[in-house]
Amino acid sequence: MKSPTTSIAFDRPARETAADSFAMWVLIGSEVMLFGAILLVFMFARLSYGDAFAGAAKHLSLPLGTANTVVLITSSFAMALAHMYTAARRWRAAGWALAATALLGVVFLAIKATEYAREFSEGLAPVLGAPFIYKGPDPVHAEFFFGLYFAMTSLHALHLICGVIVIGGILALWPRTIEASRFRRVQAIGLYWHFVDIVWVFLFPVLYLINR
Amino acid sequence: MSFGIRFFPQEASSIAGSVDALFYTLLAFAVALGLFLTVLVVGYAVKYRIGSAADRTGARARSLPLEMAWTIASLVMAFIFFGWGAVLFVRRDRPPPDAVEIAGLGKQWMWEFRHPGGQREINELHVPVGKAVVVSLASQDVIHSFYVPAFRVKQDAVPGRTANVWFIATQPGRYHLFCAEYCGTQHSEMGGWVTVLAPEQYASWLGSQGEGESLATSGGKLFRALGCSGCHGNFSKVRAPGLDGVFGQPVALANRQTVIADERYLRDSILVPNKEIAAGYQPVMPSFDGLVDEAELQMLMAYLKSLSLQSPSFPAAKNEAPQ
Amino acid sequence: MSSDLASASYLAEGAGPRSWLLTTDHKRVAWLYFVSLTAFFFLGGTFAVLMRIELATPAGDLVSDDVYNRLFSLHGIIMVWFFLVPSIPATLGNFLLPLMIGARDLAFPRLNLASWYVFMFGSLFALASVVLGGVDTGWTFYTPLSTLYANGFVSTAAFGVFIVGFSTIMTGINFIVTVHTLRAPGLTWFRLPIFVWTLYATSLVMVLATPVLAASLILIVLERVFGIGIFNPDLGGDPLLFQHLFWFYSHPAVYIMILPGMGVVSEVLPCFSRRPLFGYKAVALASMAIAVFGFLVWGHHMFVSGQSAYAGVVFSFLSFCVAIPSAIKVFNWSLTLRKGEISFETPMLYALFFLALFTFGGLAGLFLAALAIDVHVHDTYFVVAHFHYIMVGGMVTAYMAGLHFWWPKLTGRMYSEVWGRIAAAVTFIGFNLTFFPQYVLGFLGMPRRYHTYPPEFAFWHILSSAGAVVLAIGYLMPLLYLAWSLFRGAQAPANPWRATGLEWQTSSPPPAHNFDRMPTVTRPAYDYPMKGLTEKRSDPVEDLV
CATH class of the missing domain: 2.60.40.420 (Cupredoxins -  blue copper proteins)
Incomplete structure (x- = not known):
C-alpha cells in the first residue's frame, strides 16, 4: 500500500503540505538575497554611471520586453488557475492549466532568445568574446550595463527553465500521483513560479523602463 | 637580555604611543578577565568535582540580576573600547596641513x-x-x-x-x-x-639624488603633451573649465549638485569625464582612460594641486555656474 | 513494520554500497558526510603542516613562493567550505536533530541525500583544481587579483564553492522546516536543547547569506570567463564592491561555523556537571542575536580598505555589539559548573578546552574591533591567530567534544577513555603552542600570507611550527582509536553518560525509524536532578505565558 506522505517524517498529508509550502517560502527568502545582491550591484553602478546606463537601456527592445512581461503575467494567471482547480479537485482542468503555464514559460524563453540573438547580431553582447560595437556616448560603461543585463536576465531565465522542467516532471508523473501529493506539488511550484514572475516584474522596469 | 627574542614592536611615529596605550590597556583587561574566568572555571572544577564534600545547597539555574549585571558590564566595557579606538582612528582622515x-x-x-x-x-x-x-x-x-x-x-x-x-x-x-x-x-x-x-x-x-624635475613640473609637461592645455588653458578657444585653484574648491555640477574638487573628483574627471559635468559646460571631453597610467595620473594630480598653491587668491570662479 | 524486531539498529538495515549510497535515512547520510568531511579535514590539515614546515625558517627553502601561495589558498578554501561550514550541521546535526526533537527523520529525507551528492559534485571541482595545479588567490578571492591577475584554476575552485553553496542551502532549509514542523508533542521552543537552537540559527544564516556568496562568485566567473567588468576598475567596476559582497556572506559564515559548536558545548557541560545549563533562555536568545547581528558587521574586514571612516566607525560599533551575546554565553557556561558534580570524561575535557580557547579567541576579537588597533594588526598574524582560536580552538574542539559525546549513539561502541583524554590534552597543548605565538607575531607586525619573512620573527615562527606537529598528532590519535573502537570497542548502553535529551531515550545505535514509541515531552531541557537546588526548577513554558 502506498503511504499518503512522501517523507517518512510526516504522519499526515496535511502536515506535509504545510511543511512543503513553508520550505518553499524559506527558499524564496534565500532567492531574494541572491537577486537582491545582484540588483544592489546594478543600483550601485546605475548611480555611478546614470547617463551611460540610460543611453544603453534605450538599445534594449521595449516591444519584446513588454510582450514578455505580458506573457509571464499571463502564465502566473494560468498557475493561479491550476491552484484553484487543484483545490477544487478538478484534476484534468488543473493539468491543462499547468501545461498552459509551462507553455507560456517556453514562449517567454523563446522571445528572450530572439532578443538575445538580436543583441548578439547588433554587437551589444559583450560576452563569450563577442565584439562589443556601440556608437552611443561612453561605450565603456554601456558595456558594463550590457554585462549586467546579460547576467541578470540569464539568471532569471535559468530560474524559469528550472520551473518549466519541474512542471514538466509534475505533469509526466500526474497520472501516477496520489491526490494529496498532486495538491502539495502544485502548491509548492505555484509559489516558486509566482516568485520568478515577480523577479521579472522588478527586472523589467529597472532594465527597460528607467530613463526611457 | 631578551636573547634576541622580540615581544614588542618598535614605536617610531607620533601615533604609535597612543595606539599602544589602547593596546596595552585592552591587553590588561583581557588578561584580567581571562584570569578571572580561568580561576573561576578551574576553581569550580576542583571544588565541585564528583564525590567532593563541597556544599551544594543554594544552587541556581538562572539569576536575572546576575545575568543583567554581566550583560550591562560587557556593554559598558565594549563602548569604552569602541570609543577609544574610534577617536584614535578618525585622525587618519585629518593629515596636518603642512605635510x-x-x-x-x-x-x-x-x-x-x-x-x-x-x-x-x-x-x-x-x-x-x-x-x-x-x-x-x-x-x-x-x-x-x-x-x-x-x-x-x-x-x-x-x-x-x-x-x-x-x-x-x-x-x-x-x-x-x-x-x-x-x-x-x-x-x-x-x-x-x-x-x-x-x-x-x-x-x-x-x-x-640629483636634480630631477619636480613632480608638478613633470605633470605640467604631461598636461601640455596630452593636449589638456588646448582646452583648459587660459587662452584656449574651446570652452572648458579653467583649472587654476580648482583643487579643494567646490564645483557646481550640471545636475545642480556641488562637489569638492578633491583627488577623487579630479581623477574621475580625467578618466570618466562624463560622470560629473561642471555646470555650464558641454560634455565634450574625451576619456583619458588607458592613455595615462597611474604614475602619470599622480604627476597630473601634483600639477593640478600646484596650481592651487600658486594662486590662492584666485578662486575657482570660472568654474562656477553662470547664475 | 515488524514491531518485534523494531529495535534492530539502523546499521543492520543493509551493508552493501547501495544501502549507503541510496539511503534517505538521516543517520546514514550523516555518515556519508562524516567520511567525506574527515577526508577533507586531513587534506586541508596536510596543507597547513606543509606551510608550517616551510615557515620554520625565514627563507623560502622547502617550496617555491608559487607553491606556498597555493598551499594557503587551498588550505583556506578546503577548510572553510569543505570542512568548517558543513562540519557539525551535516554530521552531528544531521544525525541528531531528528532524534533530539523526537522525529522519524528530517522533513525532506531525499533532499538530505541530494545535498550530499551536490556537496560531492562541488568537491569534485575543488579537488580538480587541486590536482590540476591549485589556486593562488587566497580563500577570499579578492578582485582584481582573482579576476585579472591570478594564474591557477580560479574558476574551477570558485565553481566548486558555488556548487557546495547549494548543498548548504538545502541543509539549511531542511533543518528550518524540521524544527518548525516536526517537534514532538510537548516539545515547545523553550524546551529545545540549545544544540537545536544553534542549528536553527545556523540554518537561518546559511539560507540567507549563502546566496550572496553565490552572487559574488557568479560575477567573478562571469568576469573571468566572459569579460564582464563588474569588479574591474578599468571597465568602471569597483574592486571594493566584491569585498562588500564577499564579507556580507563570509562574516555570517563564521557564525555558521561557530554556532553549532556552541550548541555542542551547551549539551556537554550540563551533562558532566550533572545540573541544568545556567541561564538557558539567555543562551538560546544569544544564539539568535549572534545570527542576526552577524549580518551587520561585514565592514570590519575593510577598515583599511579605503571605505569611509564613518563606515569604519559604524562597523566597529556593531562589531563590539556582536561580542556581547558571546560574552553572555561564556559567563553562562562558566556558571553552569557551579555546585555541580563534575566528572572529566573526554567530551567534558574537550568542552572545557573549548571554553578556554573560545574565550582567548573572542578577547582577541575585541582588539580587532577596536579601530586604531586594527589598523596595525589587520592582515597580520594577529588576525590569523584570532580566527584559528575561534575556528580551530573553538569550532574543531567543540566538534571533537560532540564526536566523543555522541560516538556511542552514532556507532553503538565505546572508545578508549584513556586515549581520548590523552588526545584531548595533546590537542590543547599543540593548539596553544601553534597559535599563541602568532598573536605575538601579529603584534610585532608580521603580515599574513608571507612565504618568507625577516629573521627577527624566526623565534615565534619556530614555536608555531613545532606546535603544528604536536597538533597534527593530537588530531591523528582520535582517527586511530575511534576507528579501532568501531571493531573492538565495548557495546555502548543506550545512555552511557546518564544524559537527558530524547536522543538518549532510544537504543545505541538507534533503530532506522529512530523511536519504537514516538516520545512526548513534559519536562524542560537539561532536567538533571540537582542535589542542592533550592529554587523551584522553572519550566520555561510557564514563564512564557
Whole structure:
C-alpha cells in the first residue's frame, strides 16, 4: 500500500503540505538575497554611471520586453488557475492549466532568445568574446550595463527553465500521483513560479523602463 | 637580555604611543578577565568535582540580576573600547596641513615612491624626522597595502582610486615596509625599508639624488603633451573649465549638485569625464582612460594641486555656474 | 513494520554500497558526510603542516613562493567550505536533530541525500583544481587579483564553492522546516536543547547569506570567463564592491561555523556537571542575536580598505555589539559548573578546552574591533591567530567534544577513555603552542600570507611550527582509536553518560525509524536532578505565558 506522505517524517498529508509550502517560502527568502545582491550591484553602478546606463537601456527592445512581461503575467494567471482547480479537485482542468503555464514559460524563453540573438547580431553582447560595437556616448560603461543585463536576465531565465522542467516532471508523473501529493506539488511550484514572475516584474522596469 | 627574542614592536611615529596605550590597556583587561574566568572555571572544577564534600545547597539555574549585571558590564566595557579606538582612528582622515606629499605607487611586486622634488626610489622611502608626511597611494594592478609596523599605519592601495596615509616619524632609523594585502606570487618580497633621517641629513639625501624635475613640473609637461592645455588653458578657444585653484574648491555640477574638487573628483574627471559635468559646460571631453597610467595620473594630480598653491587668491570662479 | 524486531539498529538495515549510497535515512547520510568531511579535514590539515614546515625558517627553502601561495589558498578554501561550514550541521546535526526533537527523520529525507551528492559534485571541482595545479588567490578571492591577475584554476575552485553553496542551502532549509514542523508533542521552543537552537540559527544564516556568496562568485566567473567588468576598475567596476559582497556572506559564515559548536558545548557541560545549563533562555536568545547581528558587521574586514571612516566607525560599533551575546554565553557556561558534580570524561575535557580557547579567541576579537588597533594588526598574524582560536580552538574542539559525546549513539561502541583524554590534552597543548605565538607575531607586525619573512620573527615562527606537529598528532590519535573502537570497542548502553535529551531515550545505535514509541515531552531541557537546588526548577513554558 502506498503511504499518503512522501517523507517518512510526516504522519499526515496535511502536515506535509504545510511543511512543503513553508520550505518553499524559506527558499524564496534565500532567492531574494541572491537577486537582491545582484540588483544592489546594478543600483550601485546605475548611480555611478546614470547617463551611460540610460543611453544603453534605450538599445534594449521595449516591444519584446513588454510582450514578455505580458506573457509571464499571463502564465502566473494560468498557475493561479491550476491552484484553484487543484483545490477544487478538478484534476484534468488543473493539468491543462499547468501545461498552459509551462507553455507560456517556453514562449517567454523563446522571445528572450530572439532578443538575445538580436543583441548578439547588433554587437551589444559583450560576452563569450563577442565584439562589443556601440556608437552611443561612453561605450565603456554601456558595456558594463550590457554585462549586467546579460547576467541578470540569464539568471532569471535559468530560474524559469528550472520551473518549466519541474512542471514538466509534475505533469509526466500526474497520472501516477496520489491526490494529496498532486495538491502539495502544485502548491509548492505555484509559489516558486509566482516568485520568478515577480523577479521579472522588478527586472523589467529597472532594465527597460528607467530613463526611457 | 631578551636573547634576541622580540615581544614588542618598535614605536617610531607620533601615533604609535597612543595606539599602544589602547593596546596595552585592552591587553590588561583581557588578561584580567581571562584570569578571572580561568580561576573561576578551574576553581569550580576542583571544588565541585564528583564525590567532593563541597556544599551544594543554594544552587541556581538562572539569576536575572546576575545575568543583567554581566550583560550591562560587557556593554559598558565594549563602548569604552569602541570609543577609544574610534577617536584614535578618525585622525587618519585629518593629515596636518603642512605635510610633505609623496606619491606612492604599488605594482606587482614593488613600491615606487616619488618625492615632490622628483626624486624617485623603489622599495625604499626616505622621510624626515618630526615632519608630517602624506603618502598618496595608488595601485597599477591589484590591491596592495602600505604597512609600516613601527608607525602603526596601514592603508590599502586599491586600483582605480587614490588613498592617503599620513604619519610623523619620531625616531631616526630604518623600519620595515611591508605589503600587507596579498597581491600574488611574490607578495612576501614586496617591501623594503623606510629610512627616517634627521632634517639636515634628509636635505642632503634629497640633494644627493640629483636634480630631477619636480613632480608638478613633470605633470605640467604631461598636461601640455596630452593636449589638456588646448582646452583648459587660459587662452584656449574651446570652452572648458579653467583649472587654476580648482583643487579643494567646490564645483557646481550640471545636475545642480556641488562637489569638492578633491583627488577623487579630479581623477574621475580625467578618466570618466562624463560622470560629473561642471555646470555650464558641454560634455565634450574625451576619456583619458588607458592613455595615462597611474604614475602619470599622480604627476597630473601634483600639477593640478600646484596650481592651487600658486594662486590662492584666485578662486575657482570660472568654474562656477553662470547664475 | 515488524514491531518485534523494531529495535534492530539502523546499521543492520543493509551493508552493501547501495544501502549507503541510496539511503534517505538521516543517520546514514550523516555518515556519508562524516567520511567525506574527515577526508577533507586531513587534506586541508596536510596543507597547513606543509606551510608550517616551510615557515620554520625565514627563507623560502622547502617550496617555491608559487607553491606556498597555493598551499594557503587551498588550505583556506578546503577548510572553510569543505570542512568548517558543513562540519557539525551535516554530521552531528544531521544525525541528531531528528532524534533530539523526537522525529522519524528530517522533513525532506531525499533532499538530505541530494545535498550530499551536490556537496560531492562541488568537491569534485575543488579537488580538480587541486590536482590540476591549485589556486593562488587566497580563500577570499579578492578582485582584481582573482579576476585579472591570478594564474591557477580560479574558476574551477570558485565553481566548486558555488556548487557546495547549494548543498548548504538545502541543509539549511531542511533543518528550518524540521524544527518548525516536526517537534514532538510537548516539545515547545523553550524546551529545545540549545544544540537545536544553534542549528536553527545556523540554518537561518546559511539560507540567507549563502546566496550572496553565490552572487559574488557568479560575477567573478562571469568576469573571468566572459569579460564582464563588474569588479574591474578599468571597465568602471569597483574592486571594493566584491569585498562588500564577499564579507556580507563570509562574516555570517563564521557564525555558521561557530554556532553549532556552541550548541555542542551547551549539551556537554550540563551533562558532566550533572545540573541544568545556567541561564538557558539567555543562551538560546544569544544564539539568535549572534545570527542576526552577524549580518551587520561585514565592514570590519575593510577598515583599511579605503571605505569611509564613518563606515569604519559604524562597523566597529556593531562589531563590539556582536561580542556581547558571546560574552553572555561564556559567563553562562562558566556558571553552569557551579555546585555541580563534575566528572572529566573526554567530551567534558574537550568542552572545557573549548571554553578556554573560545574565550582567548573572542578577547582577541575585541582588539580587532577596536579601530586604531586594527589598523596595525589587520592582515597580520594577529588576525590569523584570532580566527584559528575561534575556528580551530573553538569550532574543531567543540566538534571533537560532540564526536566523543555522541560516538556511542552514532556507532553503538565505546572508545578508549584513556586515549581520548590523552588526545584531548595533546590537542590543547599543540593548539596553544601553534597559535599563541602568532598573536605575538601579529603584534610585532608580521603580515599574513608571507612565504618568507625577516629573521627577527624566526623565534615565534619556530614555536608555531613545532606546535603544528604536536597538533597534527593530537588530531591523528582520535582517527586511530575511534576507528579501532568501531571493531573492538565495548557495546555502548543506550545512555552511557546518564544524559537527558530524547536522543538518549532510544537504543545505541538507534533503530532506522529512530523511536519504537514516538516520545512526548513534559519536562524542560537539561532536567538533571540537582542535589542542592533550592529554587523551584522553572519550566520555561510557564514563564512564557
